[in-house]
Amino acid sequence: MPRAAVKKRAYHHGDLRRALLEAALAIVASAGPSALTIRDVARRVGVSQAAPYHHFADKDALLAAVAQEGFVAFTAALVAGRARGGTKVAARLRELGAAYVAFAVANPSALRVMFGGAVCISDHPTLKQTADGAFAVLLESMLEGQKAGVLRRGDPSELALLAWSMLHGLAMLWLDGALHGPTGAPVDVEQLARKASDAIVRGLSG
């Protein structure tokens, strides 16, 4: 069992980088990105306060790495969601929207790091590219819609931007807890995301 062999706690950590990323996500989950401290991350992993600097240039780089992994998973979730919509364009867009918000619900911490302003995406070229990849999924879908005659003609990236705004706004408002009725009762966001997608398709129809 090589698994156990790897387990020996030694001077050198098995995969410190990975452990740091996970600890960071755990802290964000329990206290928000602003409470994230590199010293705390190190402490949780059981390593000295200086150790993280051998894997990340600084705190910002650590957050960027968390966001990077988030965007990769996010893009996959969008693609998978869209596929669940089958062959009809409107259904594909509806499920893509549902997947967007479902990801937010399932990974609030990741989304907070990705879009919460704690890390400036354009400061990190690789991250920017990955984030653009997620946007590209939406853009493709808009092109699909135009080709099928379901969406109006014109600049597809403008359509994508409007659809993105809708879903992004919904996800962010949910993260901020703004989506609770006066009674404090939570809303079924995923269902709301489907309605939002339908509204977008109608609103941007040809």
Next chain:
Amino acid sequence: MPRAAVKKRAYHHGDLRRALLEAALAIVASAGPSALTIRDVARRVGVSQAAPYHHFADKDALLAAVAQEGFVAFTAALVAGRARGGTKVAARLRELGAAYVAFAVANPSALRVMFGGAVCISDHPTLKQTADGAFAVLLESMLEGQKAGVLRRGDPSELALLAWSMLHGLAMLWLDGALHGPTGAPVDVEQLARKASDAIVRGLSG
């Protein structure tokens, strides 16, 4: 000239509270909310590091006060924008949307504090109430739209939530700098906001 009389720099600051709020906004404008430091705010105003604590319980309270003023101005801007739309419901909603984004463009720092996650709205009852007031403007407009038969029947707060998501998402994406074409060319967001509002009206029409 009583103005000059007030100007004497004394042990007591004229209106330290106001000065602190303005300095805070200036810091956010130049370096973002995460860079805001109570010591720096005090330094800029020329007061000891402990002085702010006589006006705000802590850093969070200072940020909440900034957000509070932001929401008051924001609500006024939404109401004024909507009025510019005249009497036709669709035009009123279009201008409300334009005003939303125009406020973001004119007051990026305020918006960042209001919605950037640096302050948790629901932690501050007064702030929550004021923020709800802004949402109420949108809700009223949806009711107007339903009464005029322009918007579909059903829960008006759901319609408002969807419209809010669209505008909020657009404003946030703009703040995050996500609205730059591949060339880096900026988009006319305010115009985009009008298109967004029109899409919402179409998408949520009866």
Next chain:
DNA sequence: ACCTGAACACCGTTCAAGT
């Protein structure tokens, strides 16, 4: 190659003491 200990220049916050 990877990690630690100690150090430096910062923070938020408190509190007795000043005006």
Next chain:
DNA sequence: ACCTGAACACCGTTCAAGT
């Protein structure tokens, strides 16, 4: 009533030194 000075327990980051 409002403000300061000094203090405490924290941070981010660096760097020589250890394994």
